[in-house]
Amino acid sequence: MxxxxxxxxxxxxxxxxxxxxxxxxxxxxxxxxxxxxxxxxxxxxxxxxxxxxxxxxxxxxxxxxxxxxxxxxxxxxxxxxxxxxxxxxxxxxxxxxxxxxxxxxxQHPITKPLNNLRYLTITHCYCHNLEYLFRQMMMLRSLNITVSLDMFTDWSKKIPVMNHLRRLTLGIQYGRLTMSRMNQFLSKMPRLLHFELRIDDPMDVIGDEQWTRWSQHSNADIEDANDIISGHQWKYLVPHLQTFDFRFCLLNRSDEKILDSFRSTFWLEQKQWFVAYDDYQSPPCLFTVPRFAPKNIIYSSDYNTPWCTSSNLGLDQFVDVLTLPKFRPTEQSAAMQSIHEETEKNEKKPPRLLLNVEDYHQRAKEKLNKMFYDFYSTGSDDQLTLIDNQIAFRRIKLRPKVLIDVSSHSTVDSISCKTQLFNSTTISFPCIIAPTSVHRLANSEHGELATVRAAVACSTNTGASISMESIANEHRRYIKEKYPQSYSQLWFQIYVTKNRNFSKKLIERAERCGYKALVLTVDTCEIGNRECDIRNNFSFPDGIRAENVINENNILAKTYRQLQIDPSLSWKDLDWIRSITSLPLILKGIMHPDDARKAVRYGVQGIIVSNHGGRQLDTCQSTIEALPDIMAVIRECNYQMDIYIDGGIRRGTDILKALALGARAVLIGRPILWGLTVDGEQGVTNVLAILKNEFRVAMMLCGCQNVEDIRKNNLLVMNDNIRSKL
Ligand SMILES: Cc1cc2nc3c(=O)[nH]c(=O)nc-3n(C[C@H](O)[C@H](O)[C@H](O)COP(=O)(O)O)c2cc1C
Incomplete structure (x- = not known):
């Protein structure tokens, strides 16, 4: 993760x-x-x-x-x-x-009776503790225990009857288990239904000297050792069980005959319990199938498929991982390899279709240098707001209306989503390009020029890597030559710098260039703590600069951190800005309803509910969750102002939800940068077209004939964060 x-x-x-x-x-x-x-x-x-x-x-x-x-x-x-x-x-x-x-x-846990305990797993225990352990928890239903045995403790005899035990998983980590002990042990669990036994200490089934000595000493029957691997013996111990699984490690290799005692009618037909023997494993082992069938096989030339009591049961069906040996490249295999590589090259997966904004994001991530990708994609501190902006949209559910004639929306071109902005301009789709800096990191040749060609409406920002004059000229030229009917318009986003005279000149330049509104960013009295940029030592590459501020001591020359934003900027400065320009004023970065009320008092034309795409104050509320409170204030003041929103908009349904909550239009930041990175102007055009088409489908499926219906149709099912404010 x-x-x-x-x-x-x-x-x-x-x-x-x-x-x-x-x-x-x-x-x-x-x-x-x-x-x-x-x-x-x-x-x-x-x-x-x-x-x-x-x-x-x-x-x-x-x-x-x-x-x-x-x-x-x-x-x-x-x-x-x-x-x-x-x-x-x-x-x-x-x-x-x-x-x-x-x-x-x-650990061995018990000092008091545990009468509530039903399920116990103890990863290790000595056999002499078993009696005490069992007495402390007589109500157990399920026990999973790994035990070390010794020959001198009569452990199986002393344990109490466990009337409630239904499931037992027993591992023998060390020591010899004999059939008589096993018999005694199981007889203390009269209602057992499921039993799994693992003997990890390899057994010498032929008999070894030490075992002979031990068994004589303890008066156990020497034949017990072999009985443990005998299906004939087990048949008498386990007939009442629903499931019985085992895995016995053996000291010596054996042959297929070892399975014969598990081939009786009892095993194969009555119980349908199948046993296999694998002498390729180290140590060789006898086990039930499928429970202990090998999942992981390292193949070599002496590999034999395990023998099984039923030839119908192909053991290979249980293998998850098969590791093949590495061959030395002889001439032939080298030739084979090159053919193989060639085929692989030809068969390379076709590139992923770019169907949505996230596809563009992923492709852009592959293309961009890490420092630039991080600059574009990340947020401040723990990036919680960055993430929450997107997630918050998903928390809101839609409640569609049906049986409404929406046939007029059947193509992207026919969709009726024209939106009128505060300055009486009508844009064809309520989605505006947010001001994001330095587009030449995404597309070094054209940068913002490519973006502006694709724009329905676009905010150029202070930190643009092309001068505002060039952007405005390109916009004008392009509209005139290609889209004479278009109402696409440009806004200019400004950070007020400590040198107020410089800011004044920027505003005057913007007005002269024909920008249609001034977007004053108000959430950046200090740059947010963007740790990725600090770690990457982010700076602009040679030849790329913030062209609008280059005259002022090169302040944006190497990193935006050198931008001398004025932290003393306050509400009263809006009057100063008003004295410089007659452009409509939009405040970007309003999150608090009290600030929305003040914006009304100062008579601004619009506000953008924005947390700067999670790049400024982390843990700031998501924008879509902030919107209802702000709308409430604006309604309460009965004031004509455009409310826009940005942050985390990645789908047409997100746009629809923002509009349903009262936003006039949305702004999108990073999706545009991803489109620009992937395919320049065409990429931006595609991203906007994707969003427009998604928006069209969402409108139709919600039964909206026009943008007004989105607001009127009561389409949203809100989460608690938002519902309380409606
Ligand atoms: C790389 C980048 C640079 C940005 N630069 C600015 C900027 O110079 N001025 C500004 O007001 N907002 C800036 N923003 C914030 C965007 O205008 C917008 O609020 C945000 O990107 C919206 O969120 P989204 O990216 O999730 O769509 C920038 C955002 C990004 C991602």
């Missing part, structure tokens, strides 16, 4: 809704538990029922004593806890362990 996905996951978690936590710190996810608990306190998970810590970092176990606060707590998994921490935890045995229904641990 990537860090940002992890952060997102944490962001979405509502602790009081969580009933089960599994913390895994392995090589792929080191320190994830620490990271997780830097964001949460375990006490927040008040409804926790089950907690698993699979971590070798012991300090995390310290919080176990807090579990006693949870009323519903009942399952604990601690496979790696050290004895020290187990003892520390042991002081809470009184309160926690007796409540448990399920426990998985590597």
């Amino acid at each position: 990537l860090k940002y996905q992890f952060d997102l996951m944490c962001h979405l978690i509502r602790p009081e809704q969580v009933i089960s936590i599994t913390i895994v710190d392995n090589d792929d996810t080191p320190d994830q538990s620490k990271l997780f608990f830097s964001k949460f306190d375990i006490r927040q998970f008040i409804n926790l029922r089950s907690y698993a810590i699979i971590s070798s970092d012991q300090s995390i176990f310290l919080q176990l004593d807090l579990l006693c606060q949870f009323n519903h707590f009942q399952a604990l998994t601690l496979p790696n806890i050290s004895q020290t921490y187990w003892c520390l935890f042991g002081s809470h045995v009184e309160t926690i362990i007796p409540r448990l229904r399920k426990l998985i641990t590597n």
Whole structure:
């Protein structure tokens, strides 16, 4: 999981809704538990029922004593806890362990009877502890235990009858198991239905000296050793079981005859339990199929498929991973290899179809140098707002209206989604290109010129890598030559710099060039903490500059961090801006309803609900969730102003949802940069066309004949964050 996905996951978690936590710190996810608990306190998970810590970092176990606060707590998994921490935890045995229904641990846990315990896994135990363990938990239904045996303890005799046990998984890690002990052991579990036995300590089935000595000493029958691998013997022990699986490791190789005792009617027909013998494995083993069929085979020339009691049961069907040997390239195989490579080249997968914005994003990511990709794609701090902008749209569900004639929308060109802006301009699609800086990082040849050619409406920004005059000229030329009917218009986005005179000149230049509105960005009194750019030591490559500010001491020459934005900018400065220009004023970066109210008081023509695409204040609310409060204020003031929104818009349905909540149009930032990177002007055109088509389909499926219907049709089913504000 990537860090940002992890952060997102944490962001979405509502602790009081969580009933089960599994913390895994392995090589792929080191320190994830620490990271997780830097964001949460375990006490927040008040409804926790089950907690698993699979971590070798012991300090995390310290919080176990807090579990006693949870009323519903009942399952604990601690496979790696050290004895020290187990003892520390042991002081809470009184309160926690007796409540448990399920426990998985590597420690011997028991000091008191655990009458609630139903499921127990103990990763290791000595046979002389078994009696005590069983007596402490007579109500067990399921036991999974790995045991070391010795010849001198009569362990099987002493254990109590376990009347409730239905499932037993027994691993013998060390020591010899005899059939008489097994018989005794199983007779203590009269209602057992499922039994799995693993003998990992290789058995010498022919008989070895040490075993002879041991068995004489303990008066056990020497034949027991061989009986364990005899189907004839097992037949008498397990007839009442529903499932019986085993895997026995053997010391010596044997031949196929070893399977004969498992070929009786009892095994093959009555139970349909099949057994195989694999002498290729080390150590060789006898096992039931499919439970223990090999999943992973490393093939070599002496490899034999395991023998099985039923030839109908092809064991290869259970193999997941087959590793073939590497051959030395002889001349022939070298030739084969080159043919193979050639074929592979020819058969290379066709490039992924670019069907949506995310496809463009992925293709752009492949194309862009990492430093530039990070500059475009990332946000500030933990990037939570960046992520939430997109996710918040998905939290809103649509409730379509049907049986409405929407035949006029059957093609992209016929779709009726014309939108009138504050300055009486009508744009053909309510989607405007947001101001994003330095387009020549995406397309070094044309940069913003390519973008502007594709634009329905476009904001050029202070940090553009082409001068505002060139952009405006290109826009004019292009419209005149190619789209004389187009109403496409340009806005100029400005950051007010400490040198106010310089800002004044920029505004005057914009007005002279024919820009139709001034977008004043108000969320950037300081540049957000964009850690990726800091790590990458982001700077513009040679030959690319922020052309609009180049006259002013080269301030944007190498990085936007040198932009001298004036942090003293305040509401009263709007009067100063008004004194410079008659252009309509749009405030970009309004998130608070109080600020929307002030914007009304200052008589601005529009606001853009924006958090700068998650590049400024992290953990800032998502824009679509901020929109309803702002709309409420504007309605309340009964003031004519255009409300726009940007941030996280990636689908036509996102546009529809923004409009349904009252936005006049949306602005999109990164999708345009992805289109530009992938295919210049054509890429931007395609991205806009994709969004327009998605918007068309969404309108039709929601039964909207025009943009007004989107607002009127009561289409949204809101999540709690938004519903409360409607
Ligand atoms: C690479 C990049 C540069 C940006 N530069 C500016 C800028 O110079 N001025 C500004 O007001 N907003 C800037 N923004 C913010 C966008 O105008 C817009 O608010 C944001 O990208 C919208 O979110 P989206 O990318 O999820 O669509 C920039 C965004 C990006 C991604």
